[in-house]
Amino acid sequence: MRIELRLDWAPPHSVTxxxxxxxxxxxxxxxxxxxxxxFVPCKTSGTPGEKFSKERGVKIWVCEAGKGSQSLTSEEVxxxxxxxxxxxxxxxxxxxxxxxxxxxxxxxxxxxxxxxSFGPLTLPHELAAVVAAEQMYRAWTILRRHxxxxxxxxx
Numbered sequence: 001m002r003i004e005l006r007l008d009w010a011p012p013h014s015v016t017x018x019x020x021x022x023x024x025x026x027x028x029x030x031x032x033x034x035x036x037x038x039f040v041p042c043k044t045s046g047t048p049g050e051k052f053s054k055e056r057g058v059k060i061w062v063c064e065a066g067k068g069s070q071s072l073t074s075e076e077v078x079x080x081x082x083x084x085x086x087x088x089x090x091x092x093x094x095x096x097x098x099x100x101x102x103x104x105x106x107x108x109x110x111x112x113x114x115x116x117s118f119g120p121l122t123l124p125h126e127l128a129a130v131v132a133a134e135q136m137y138r139a140w141t142i143l144r145r146h147x148x149x150x151x152x153x154x155x
Contacts, residue, residue: 001084078142082143
């Protein structure tokens with residue numbers, strides 16, 4: 001199992017500092033990618049493009065607000081991640097939309113397994129990338145009963 005955080009606004013290469021307008025967002029995004037790597041291999045890249053074909057054994061979760069998207073708690077994200085891991089999937093691609101979101105054509109081509117919303121808030125796409133990375137890290141800590149998540153729950 002591996003995680004790929006794919007930024008739809010970035011070119012199809014490894015994500016670099018120049019793909020983020022705000023250095024702090026890039027630093028925090030990279031911090032969570034490093035943390036995820038403690039549990040499973042995690043890499044970053046740009047958009048898979050409209051004409052890509054879904055690889056066998058890959059689950060695609062798109063981060064997008066709006067119709068048909070599900071707002072999930074951290075525990076629900078963790079539960080879904082656990083089910084994907086247990087299913088034998090070889091990878092999860094977490095695709096974060098750019099400033100204009102995703103085109104209908106991209107969503108139809110990609111056939112995402114989950115349309116994931118961070119709630120009714122409007123977030124800058126770079127901050128959404130940080131939130132997605134943090135939630136993936138948090139999901140792994142929940143699955144492994146790591147204190148990162150447990151220390152944040154109310155009594």
